[in-house]
Amino acid sequence: MQVIRIIAAILLPPLGIFLTYGLGPTLLVNILLTLLGWVPGIIHALWAIAxxxxxxxRQETA
Incomplete structure (x- = not known):
């Protein structure tokens, strides 16, 4: 599933965020960044997924 999210984040950044976080403020920020420019949307999506x-x-090991 991780690979699918990364590919989605590169091709359509809001889709990668939606697959990771669902509907929420992170998705709205990413949509705004993607509308302002494709590259900022991709960077934000990859950063948020990572x-x-x-x-x-971290939660698994704790």
């Missing part, structure tokens, strides 16, 4: 995975791994 951060989500990092938090999930």
């Amino acid at each position: 951060k989500h995975e990092e938090v999930a791994k």
Whole structure:
């Protein structure tokens, strides 16, 4: 599932965020960034997905 999210984040950044976070403020921020420019949307999506995975791994080990 991680690979699908990353590919979605590159092709359509809001889709990658939606698959990771669902509906919420992160998705709205990403839609705004994507409308302002494709690259900011991609950067935000990749960062948010990586951060989500990092938090999930940290919770597994705790």
